Amino acid sequence: MDQQLQVFVTVAELKNFSRAAEKLHMTQPAVSQYIRSLEITMGSKLLERSNKFVRLNQAGEMVYYHAKEILGLYTKMHDLMDDLINQASGSISIGASYTFGEYVLPHVIKRVHQHYPLIQPTITIGNTFKIANLVLSHQIDVGIVEGAFHDKHLVIEPFAEDLMYIVAAPNHGLARKSISELEKETWIVREQGSGTREVTEKMFQSIGIAPKEKLEFGSTQIIKESIAAGLGISLLSYWAIREESARGSLSVMDVNLLPIKREFSIVLRSPFQTKALNVFLSLLREFRSKSPQEFE
Template sequence: MTPTVSFRQLQVFAAVARLGTVSAAAAELCLSQSATSQALSDLERQLGVALFERLGRRLHLNDLGRRLLPRAEELLDGVAGFVAAATEPEGQLQGVLSVSASATVGTYLLPALAGRFSETHPAVDLRLRLRNTFEVITDVLRLEADLGLIEGECREPSLASEPWCEDRMVVVAAPSHPLARRGRLDDATLADADWILRESGSGTRGVFEQAMRARNVPPRVRMELGQHEAIKQAVRAGLGLGCLSRLSVAGELERGELVALDTSLTLRRTFSLVWHPERYRSPLWQAFKVFLVEARASGESTGEP
């Protein structure tokens, strides 16, 4: 006999998979925690399988849960589309889309684009998370994000990706720094300099280290900081050189608070879109991806000056 699965059970399954805890899922679905927990237990009991691994209060999808989540999301999206067709203006997008973005993209590009998309589609709930590149890839792998935007290329074979737009990084210093009035900095000068850098795992740090390795120049790292603003403040204080996206220092360069240094480093990179090929790609997902690609084509998403 085929097990009976309810719409509510599918809602709970998808919400717990996305949020990681029963309490968070209960809050999102406006249910009591006990009702949410019971719905999830009933679903696993009726199917005769476990869908999650329990690690303390956190729940992580197991292999079977990861395989079933796209089907559950497709069913839920179909029901939502049925209701929307009956109650909403024809063709109106609606639903929730979780997007994880690495720091440069998420701080300097995505907010304005997400704002424009939300204005056009007011029934859409875009949920943005600011992470580093490694964490974005982890979110997408764990099905905790529908779409990821990262700095550089995605080398995770389990994920699908495509280039989105180009970015250029720049070495910066305080105007009072001894190297600020030098000409092109040679490799020996770069090796002797103190550097204020992002943490390991960030796309910005990875591009910088790759460029230094190509010149056979090991950097002398004085500080590792997790935020662009913290790096800029440290560089402005004269504590060392920084290497950041031109997007993130455009204002400081224009105001003369920082100066760009001439080096032989190759500091160009590509921002990429990343998604899980087994994740259900709803009409909302497809519309947002098309929107981002069109923004790239029109030049709105470029990091070029």
């Protein structure tokens, strides 16, 4: 069954039988046979096929979702058994929200690679909501999320503090503005489900403003570029703006309100961890509030 599911997932993701066969080092007829066998087992057609496309139907979407979870658990089981007799090695799937994933995680991965070269990490970046759901469905081994996140089905461990600042273009005159004047500004915010968006909305409530002009972008990098271009202002993590602030391409507002503090948290589902995952978690906890230079 695990081979059928692996073939099915590969076809579903590549949307092509011949490319799936190439990736799996199989013949195309063999791939087709695995799909037919799975459809017989499931009692339903799972893929819509034509000369131009291969795509999941409604039944296929359901099987694909659970197949990813089953294959993730199957891989984890093999890794745990392998750990009983071998050193830390193998794959770990890591998910991280944008701020940590894009600006901090690469430094942690570098250290993993330096000291444990047999560990093979794969990285998924998304907002806090997406990463938590991937952990819940066993599609990734560990998540790192931002802000106050709660879920009774997950083990959540705050492990590092993050500081957030209001930033603008250098010629914006932000430093001369009062808190009340911030309501008139154009705010560039992250999408719903983002930890940064959650902190931004809480800040609006705490200082009693309700900005009418908001632009919603799904990437911190795009937000920074937009700020530098003079499109608006935003609340961003120290980690996201430290280089731009140091060279003067972004300006930080200096008021008693700031910085706003939040936490980065480790998110886990399973109580069983491979040696590779334990190694990663140990290095992650060492990070705490160090700078990348101190960490390396």
